[in-house]
Amino acid sequence: MNELITNAALLDIRNVSRSFPKGSGEELLVLENVDLTIRSGEIVGLLGRSGSGKSTLLRIIAGLITPSSGHASCRGSAIQGPPHGVSMVFQSFALFPWLTVLQNVELGLEALGVDAAERRTRALAAIDLIGLDGFESAYPKELSGGMRQRVGFARALVVDPDLLLMDEPFSALDVLTAETLRTDLIDLWIEGRLPIKSILMVTHNIEEAVLMCDRILVFSSNPGRIAAEIKVTLPHPRNRLDPPFRQLVDSIYARMTQRSEPRAPSVEGIQGTGMGMILSPVSTNVLAGLIEELSGPPYNGRADLPVLAGTLHLEADELFHLGETLQLLRLAQLKDGDLVLTDAGKRFAAGDTDERKRLFAEHLVTYVPIVGLVRRVLDERPSHAAPVARFRNELEDYMSEHAATETLGAITSWARYAELFAYDENAEQFSLENPE
């Protein structure tokens, strides 16, 4: 074997950035100056919040989108279109519903022009390896989610790739199925039975990353950057209850909640500030429920995030999201991997419905600039009504059309709860009037 080739990086990403057009015609930077090298024999995880650009990076590596700037190469040659020797497993499984398991697995070989007999042998071997024996002639719709993703793995492995890309492969599965699939995959990897050299996986699940990866790259959001690189040296098979495992998970939680403090001290963790804040709809019921949970025992106003995520059956990502919304409204604070109720949060928990609404309204107007703006405009206008388009335009100066829609949806539902202003879907306008 040539020494040079074995040591050469399987994948080399230098200074890659990627931007997408915003609603206002400007560019929105989603990935900034990312460097990444993957060598043979490692499992690397890209860990980050949704919207941190990690999936974008994965698609750049897969050759599905091109970087706006920077250089991406695979096995020494620049990536132009999907590179040979790289295959991908999808979050949604992405199986062809009109093909059987066997035909789905054979598809990639067919495209490579492998002859029918060899195609059959290799496909059956991959199906056997991944534990799908007996399901060859089944259609995807006849399979459970776990079995479908096994087909996804078999299809990716059968083309003998050097690098396997996985885009949140377990996040569409239920907890038990996901765990089985993870351990099966790790077992095959450790036993050296997978025909691949390295794995690159995208995930927002912290425990999953610690369980599977040799190296975790933590992404920060807006724009996406690699904020930290964490080496995981725990031996396989890893046990989630081991103290070192827990410590590592805790430290990553802490890192992911504190990372942006220096940038925006007042609203840490929120994407952007002021009018540029991208808000996604979070139900006020869920927020109120979380505050109640936090204020009562055993937390009494302060909860460790991994513990909270475990008891509430929430993904870390969802919990971050809720925590940040509470933090934005100054009802709670994220600190050192903990979620801590503020005084206002405690008052909210103790209050009755009217008091809660009043408090929520007050905080909404004060701390969410776009809500403050809508309210001011409505107060000033004699008609006390204003078209939504007016605010949409303003938002689209800062964000994409899609993000503006999300943000407007979020403030509409919050303002309705707080009885700050009303929204008429037919006329597409905000107003102070209550419906007749």
Next chain:
Amino acid sequence: MAGQNTSPPALGRALLPNFWDAIALVLVIAGLVLIVYGARATNAPLADLDVAPLSLDPSHLPEYALRTILRMLLAIVCSLIFTFGYAALAAKSRRAEMVLIPLLDILQSVPILGFLTFTVVFFMNLFPGNVLGAELASVFAIFTSQAWNMTFSMYQSLRGVPKDLDEVSQSFHLTGWQRFWQLDVPFATPGLVWNTMMSMSGGWFFVVASEAITVGNTTVTLPGIGSYVSLAIQQQNLPAVGYAVVAMLVVIVLYDQLLFRPIVAWADKFRFEQTASATAPTSWMLDLFRRTRALRAVSAPIGRLAKSFVSLRFDAPKAWAAWQSRMAASSLTGDLVWIVLIAIAVAAGAWAVISYLAGALTFSDVLTAVGDGFLTLARVAVLMAIATVIWVPVGVWIGLRPKLAERVQPLAQFLAAFPANIAFPAFVVLIVHFGLNADVWLSPLMILGTQWYILFNVIAGASAFPNDLKEAAGSFHLRGWRWWVKVILPGIFPYYVTGAITASGGSWNASIVAEVATWGDKQLTAAGLGSYIANATAAGNFQKVVLGIAVMCIFVTLFNRLLWRPLYAFGERRLRLG
């Protein structure tokens, strides 16, 4: 394991015919013989038609029906080929899309029967003195009634291919050809099959109308059910009309059972759902072929051939790909040049039409056509209102009774497919007999065949109405008027609009044959745009035909844009359940 079933003993048994083979073989051979027999007759000299004129003897009807069926079959094949090419081009090339899709939109609203005038002349000149020209003109008329909605469906499917499957086909290096057959076509199949069925039911109307064509001094009568009926009208033979109706019923049932049901049942596997559906469509015909042993073994090589055809690895040549990417890169200037080219072509076309018309027509002709257009518009509007008032309550009543709906639904679909023009003579006889006002009483003919679209869509809507909402309405004592306005009408609205769009479009088209009706030597005419076009066609006045078609196009397009599209959008946005 999976490889073992090709071992010699198994292969031997696989070739052994079973009982189902015998039945299937008879069906296949019979089909082939009929096609060959029917096809031979289409290549005869035109003079033969005069030598062997049509006869009203019912014993000839099976042969005529066969000819009609073959015309239909040929048209549907042409429509499919057109659909694949046109939709693929529109979906894959942005510049082509800019022209093709608006063009398709216009073509959809062109009154097909108006076309006949030009196509007959064109095809007759293509094969002078041969039946083939007239046959092709008829096939073309059917084609123009079928192709557009099939193409739209395919185009929309191609544009809506799920992103993850698109990424799979890229990252596993499928070539453009492989991707088209393995991803695009299967994904588009369910929608295409449904629209092909809809096209077929619309098509019977036009096959009947296009078999006996008179343009100016030329009259061509192709053997078929349509020409049989028109001969029966000439000879005032009411029993013969009855025979034709029966023959048509049989033909539609056969088409459904032998062709479409198997296809629908087969296409079920292409439905893009990750969960198994509760009731999969079934077909005895498909089951029969699936149970055959020898036939399947013999046809396996054909399947393999098709398989290797779709997995051929050829891709667009490098030069083409490079040109494409260059065009994409210089997109702004390229677009500008392209738009200017289109504008020039449109202007030239408009100039050609106007100068053609201006030579023979005056402004008062335009006014007449537009005035007639308003008369026909009034008819369509009134008839739609009447059909709505009648069929919505009936449809709701049926749809809320699942057992009944199961039985009535196929009947309503069948009635929608039945070419109403075959039944026209019965009405004309009544109008003549009682001396009724043709302007009023010819009108119902326009909606005779199309009202069923409203009925079966309303039935579908009422059947799909969620049970919990029904129960909620019941438990809150919502009854009478309030129940209709607050509960069921909003619930079926999107379905109703879908049916009404088809019905109103069909009625405009039908006006060309419905506003002029004959019985023997008696001719009834209702003033309107349909009779304007029909009379101009009979007189061979091409300028007036063009004017009439153009005016009707504008009316239909405006009607769709100003009324149906907004209603449809409203229904989709606010009233779609689930």
